[in-house]
Amino acid sequence: MPLTVSSEVKKISSFRSHKVWILSIWGLAIAFGIALRLGWMPAIDLPVLTWIRNHQLAGLQRIMYVITVAGTWPVYIGLLFLLALILIPKKQLRVWLILALDAGLTFAVNNLLKVIFKRGRPLDFFQISQGGSSYPSGHAMVAVAFYLLAALILAKSFPRLRWLAAIIGVASFLPGFSRLFMGVHYPSDVIMGWLLGVSAAFFWYQLFLQPEKEKHILRLAKKSLFHN
Numbered sequence: 001m002p003l004t005v006s007s008e009v010k011k012i013s014s015f016r017s018h019k020v021w022i023l024s025i026w027g028l029a030i031a032f033g034i035a036l037r038l039g040w041m042p043a044i045d046l047p048v049l050t051w052i053r054n055h056q057l058a059g060l061q062r063i064m065y066v067i068t069v070a071g072t073w074p075v076y077i078g079l080l081f082l083l084a085l086i087l088i089p090k091k092q093l094r095v096w097l098i099l100a101l102d103a104g105l106t107f108a109v110n111n112l113l114k115v116i117f118k119r120g121r122p123l124d125f126f127q128i129s130q131g132g133s134s135y136p137s138g139h140a141m142v143a144v145a146f147y148l149l150a151a152l153i154l155a156k157s158f159p160r161l162r163w164l165a166a167i168i169g170v171a172s173f174l175p176g177f178s179r180l181f182m183g184v185h186y187p188s189d190v191i192m193g194w195l196l197g198v199s200a201a202f203f204w205y206q207l208f209l210q211p212e213k214e215k216h217i218l219r220l221a222k223k224s225l226f227h228n
Contacts (some may be wrong), residue, residue: 018206022199029136029192033117036135045186049125052180061127064181068128071139071175076103076146095208099150102204106145106197110138125183137185137193140176144197145204147172152205172197 069075080100087096119135148169155165176193179185 018202022203025195025199029113029196032188032192033113033119033135036119037117042186042188045122045188048187049122049180049183053125053183056127056181061181064178065128067174067178068139068182071143071178073107076142094211095153098204098208099146099153102149102200103142103146106142106200107138109200110136110141110193110196114138119186119189121184122186127181127183130182130184134185135189135192136196137176137179137189139179140173140185140190140193141197141200143175144172144194145200148198148201149204149208152201153208156209 080096080103083099084096087093113136114133117135118133121130121132121134151165151169151172154168155162173194176185176190176197179190180187
């Protein structure tokens with residue numbers, strides 16, 4: 001019995017600690033976005049973009065373009081469709097829904113943040129045509145949220161494939177990195193996109209590990225819907 005109590009205490013403590021640093025990241029992102037709206041630009045942004053533009057390699061540029069395409073919505077939809085064909089017949093609908101909600105909601109929140117903060121893109125550095133606002137980077141945020149979550153679930157479900165999960169986890173940062181080579185984002189857009197993506201991945205991973213949290217949320221939703 002004491003072991004069970006100790007285990008439950010550790011789970012609660014872990015969940016709370018994850019919530020603290022996730023909220024800290026979002027607080028930092030919002031404060032940074034407000035600073036950008038007030039006209040402040042990090043000193044590192046333009047020098048980094050200038051260095052990348054002055055050291056472009058044709059072959060590397062083509063690779064970065066392919067990686068950029070890997071962070072677009074048609075690719076995510078295709079992957080989710082493929083995962084549905086694999087996971088749902090194996091009675092893993094819950095896993096698929098977590099991945100789908102992670103990608104969809106992260107994309108929606110990213111667009112909301114862009115509407116709120118309205119940071120212009122670095123037009124002088126464009127290597128490809130790109131519209132919309134710059135902060136935070138959607139490629140960085142959604143790619144890390146989706147691919148890192150997939151890597152965490154893979155490592156947990158299949159310990160023997162942790163090497164593959166590690167590769168996917170590292171690769172999740174590449175779409176954001178490629179945006180610097182395309183010249184369509186400032187480095188600070190990408191860095192904050194990565195941080196927000198990591199926070200989203202771990203938020204959904206905690207739900208994956210604790211299905212009782214989902215049941216609790218559903219119970220609260222039913223009470224609110226049918227409350228007289």
